Each structure stands twice: as structure tokens, then as C-alpha cells.
Amino acid sequence: MSTAPGEKLINPASASLSEVHRPSSQVVHFAEDAPLRLDCDQLLSPFSVAYQTYGKLNADRSNAILLCHALTGDQHAASANPVTGKPGWWVSLVGPGRPVDTNRFFVICPNIIGGCMGSTGPASINPRTGEPYGLDFPVITIGDMVNAQVRLIDHLGIDQLFAVVGGSMGGMQVLEWAASHSKRVHCAIPIATAAYHSSQNIAFHEVGRQAVMADPDWCRGAYYAEGKVPRNGLSVARMAAHITYLSEEALHKKFGRTLQDRARVTFSFNADFQVESYLRHQGSTFVDRFDANSYLYITRAMDYFDLAAEHGGVLANAFKGTQTRFCVVSFTSDWLYPTRESRLIVHALNAVAANVSFVEIESDKGHDAFLLEEPEFFATIRGFINAAAAKRGIATA
């Protein structure tokens, strides 16, 4: 592994940082003189946005779909992940012939700023110090993430996106796009999301952050230079979060009280139960692919999200005069972003006479349902996109 001039090779032992400086995907660099003004009033510069594209932009640049990823997602939505080697996180929804059909659409998926897959984040080099930002990285918001994406879309020469699609925190970005850049969004598809982060969700995030920060290997955020990784803390954070991504029913069906490779309990603190073994595995593999500081910053951005508060306390104001067509999707067993949160979005859209369809998908898979094979969900997305594309006059391939 060689190092480009002016680049430091930071903590090469950690696979989770292997994409920070030179991502395998495309990347656009915005120079010192083209800073991103953040909601905290700081300027981020220079900054990079790493992104993947699938399919081809048509001649009138009308077939672009932007995918917004969730907390621990990345730009590799529909192709192999360069860190894990596993298929992209939305490969079931996005691809040739899939509901988001890459034979018809030009699909763009950027890594969010604050992330660790090539867009500027806390593991990136702070030009002021020549060292990784660590806790000197500014606290960002969902709005900041979207503004960085706007810069990418400008760079790609796209005036209006045919659709912006995302689940969970991706859905927050979709709502922010629709609210702040309405004219550039023909369709918005917020999935399994909410217009604000609830008290319970903030609480779970705070547990995760405290777990990371309690790990001595976190080194107050400066672990990169020490060649350390707060493995244990980040792993505990992921374990706690992972429970919230599944429904109680899904856990019951998948694991119940089944023991892990043993006939009886061992009267010890070993992973006697399958669910313990599963969670430990989730924690440990997550640490191998994700940066702990990114986890802190991104959870914080989600906590801060409150679209109504940004519009005088009235959510409908966020969408006043919108021409965007909305398709809001929730899942019955999602207790992290329950259907009632989606209804609040729909009510706000109705209050401004927006064009909105709303589908609650029957599923026992919990919040993670939006990442899984759910035929009714896929049919909903396919139907909405095809109808909107037909109306818009986007030619089928």
C-alpha cells in the first residue's frame, strides 16, 4: 500500500479506515475556495463527496435518482462493498430490472459527509493540523449532509432529480431535500423514517455514544494516531442499536430461546443463547467496517433532526407550495420509526395539498424491513416510480 504525496497513512491496521482517504468509488473534491457552510456556522473546506453511480444519465438529464443511505450505510448500494466484500446494502431494490431500475435510471448514491467511506468525516485529514480531525470535526446535521449532496448534483450537471429515495436516516435526507430544495426533487420517497428524532431514539443513541466514549481506546477521539480502535465500545453501541432495528417478533422467530451449539445452558457468561452469539457477531463485524467517530457524529446529526422546528414548529410549513410527488412508506413492526411518525409526515403534506401516497407495509421484520426482500414494499416502489416516470415522459429502455 503506497501513500500519495501529502497523504498520511493512518492506522492501516484498521480495515474500517481503508476507504477514508482513497475510496474505491468515484469522488469529487471541493477545493479550499469552495467551502461548505455548515449549520453550526463553520466552513468545511476542502471537502470531498465519494459516490457510486449505476446506469446512465439520459440526454435531457431527467432520469437521475439519488439514494440516501442510513446511519451505517455507504455509497455502495448496489455493488460489492470494498471493505466487507459483501453485496451492496440495497442490491435487492436497486439494479437492472429491480424496482429502482438501473437499466432506466441513472442512480447516484453518495457517502454522507461525516461518514468514513471517502466523503469528508472525522477520520479525514484536518488541513489545519495535518492530522485526522477526530473531535475537531464540526458537528454536522442532516441539512449539511444534503447540502453536500446538492454540490455533488451540481457537479454532475443535474438540475432536477427524478427521485430522491432513502430509508431511516436516508429518509430524513429525503425530507430535507424536499423541504429545502423542493424544485430540484420531482419525486420524494421517504421510507421507515420520521420528521424528527424521538426522545427514545435520542436515548438509544446516547447509550451508544457513551459506550464508545467509555472505551479507553477511544482516546478522546484521537485514536487514529495511536493506532487504536475503540472496538469494545463501538461493538456494544452496535449491539444495542441492532436490537432496535429488529422487531421483538423477528427476534422471537429467528432465535427465541434457542441455545447456541449446546444442549443445555453452561451456567456461565458464555454466549449460551443464539441471540447473544448473533449480537456479539453483529458488534464485532461492525467494528471492522465502521469508524467510531463517524458513529458519534452521524448519530448526533440524527438526534438534531427536527424538520418542524426548522420551520416555525409547523411541519406543514416545510412543504408549503411543494410540487414534489411523495410516496411515504412505513412498516407495521418498525418500533424505531413507527407508522405514526410517517402519518405525521403525511398529515403535513396533506395540509399543503401535496401530491402524496402513503403505504404501510405489513411486515414482522422491524425497522430493517426496508433493507430486506419485502414483495409488497418492492411493488409499492416499483409502481410509484413507474407511474411517475410515465407521467414525466421518461422513456422506458
Place this chain on the structure above:
Amino acid sequence: MSTAPGEKLINPASASLSEVHRPSSQVVHFAEDAPLRLDCDQLLSPFSVAYQTYGKLNADRSNAILLCHALTGDQHAASANPVTGKPGWWVSLVGPGRPVDTNRFFVICPNIIGGCMGSTGPASINPRTGEPYGLDFPVITIGDMVNAQVRLIDHLGIDQLFAVVGGSMGGMQVLEWAASHSKRVHCAIPIATAAYHSSQNIAFHEVGRQAVMADPDWCRGAYYAEGKVPRNGLSVARMAAHITYLSEEALHKKFGRTLQDRARVTFSFNADFQVESYLRHQGSTFVDRFDANSYLYITRAMDYFDLAAEHGGVLANAFKGTQTRFCVVSFTSDWLYPTRESRLIVHALNAVAANVSFVEIESDKGHDAFLLEEPEFFATIRGFINAAAAKRGIATA
């Protein structure tokens, strides 16, 4: 602070261990030649059971009520806690004129074995080594806790308890008493509990244990001698658990997205939101009163609880031929031990034609409702106890 002969003063800096060796309450010591046979097949000896009593045992010894405490409870149900100085955890339910009326009943509340308030647990001295047990303490079960209580009841010369009452893990002990010592239990009142620990509940416990074990100050369980306390780990464990004790609605009502003593977010990792500040406080005060190893052992005992599995996979078998009168109580917003778990208990009791009443209390307070002022809950307990006492011919004072 002086040390009795043969006793070591262990980690005196930690208030959480101040009651381990010489509890402020009554305590009965069972000698080396009277061991407790544990479910893991080890013998625990000597062992102690620390307990509080309230009220007076009547002449025919028929008015005794046993209270079983929950995970982080103790024997100080209706009187000030010697560690925190706060009122007892069930002072609203138990006391003179209260639903569990100490003017009429002799109320006994033992600290469970595995605890840290004077009953033998991992912080107690291992007679084989002269040092605290730490991880050499055997992994115990709900059945073991109950068997230690049986020894206490024998010691007090009580043949049959008028009632056994407990919520959460206390309710598991109630069920175990009713199943394994049926003839000694006239009434059983299991509250906000289940006959087995669910996959999701095991998962949350495992997160908590991993948080404790990830703390370097845990020292593989041997922190006592090092004068250390795994503060951060135990605090994170408590924070995660605490979320599960409240309902989403309770968190929303209590905190919502209200900021903590500030007009706007600080773009930092400070406790901007009240809910963060509250959780941090919960974590930190818990560490001051509870032993980390006790937390590991008691959560494990709960995970292992599965009353049906102990009876050939059929819960009804646990109660076959029972003469005990049951009052099963659940709370609508309890998602840790939801009403459907109580229904399974009721169905099993119905299947053996047991005398059972079941009340689901409307409450938005979540699992913790059983510790709070809930008039309908109190009326239920008072009514059930009074009617059963009248039928049993226990004189009113």
C-alpha cells in the same frame, strides 16, 4: 469504620459495596453444614440472606407476605435505603394502611442471593480463598433465589405464606414459588412479569453485560481487590436497561426533545437534550449503589428463567394441582414484559383450573409502572388481598 474479626474491608471507597458484609437490615447466616444446593449442582456454603420485615407475625403465623424484589431492588422495600438514603422502592404499595398493609400483615422482604445488599453474592467473601468471589461465584437461577428464601421462611418458622408478591424479576420468583413450593403459598401475585425471558430481553441483558465486561476497570470480575469499580461500563448498562423500563410515550411526555438548560443545541456531544442528561444521571447514580458483578449474575439468572422448559415444555404443568389463588397483573405500555406474556401465564393457570384473576392496568408509564403510583393497580392489589384475607379468616387489625 472498623472491621469485624475474619472480615476484610473490601473497596471501602465504593458505597455500592457498603452493605455487602454487614447489612443494616436483619440477616440470617446458614453455616457451612447447611449448604444451598444450586441448579448448577454446586453447593453454596456458608450463605447469608439479608432481609427486612415490616409489621408483626400473628399468633397462628398466617399473615406473612413475602415481597420479591426486581433486578436492582433490595430488601428495603418500605423503609429508607441505607446506601442512597432514599425511601424504599415499594413504599407507595407497602406500609401502614397501604394496599400491602403492614398494620395487618407481617411483610418479609429478602435480598436475593447474587445481590449486593447483604445476601451472599459475587462481592461476598469466598471462604475457599478469603477473597471476594468475583467470577468464582456460581451462576445462579431464579429457582436458587427462591430456595434461599425458602430457607429464610423456614428459619422464621412460617409454614405457609399468605402471599408472595413481586414485579418484574420479583414476579418470576413469585411464579417459581407457586410452581415449586405450591403448598406454602396461599396467594401469588406476579406483576409485570413473564414465565420466561424473551429473546429481546436476553439481547438487552447481553448488551449490558458486554458493556460491563468491556470496561478495563472490571478486571475480569476481580475489581474489588484493585480498589476499582467498572463505573463506565455499568453506567452504560444501566442507561440501556433504563430505556426499556419506560414507554416511548412516557419518554415523549417527560422529555420529548426538550433541551437541558439551553436555548439551542450546542453542536457538541454535551447532554443537549434533557433525556440525555437524565439517562447519564441514571447511569451514574446506579453505579453508586449497585455492584457490577451482581448485575451480571442477576441478569443471567433472568435470562435462564423458563418455567415451561422446567416442566416438560408445558407451562400448565408447572401449576398442576395448585391450590394457590393467583392475581396476575400487567400494564398496557410495558414493552419489556408485555401483557401477552401475562396472558400466557393466565392461560396456563386456566388449563389446570387454578383460581386466577387477571388485570391489565391502563398506564402510559411502561414497565416501571409497577413501582409508581397507579391508583387502579393499587386498588387491584388491595382488593385481591383483602378478599383473600377475609376468606382465609385473617382478622383485620
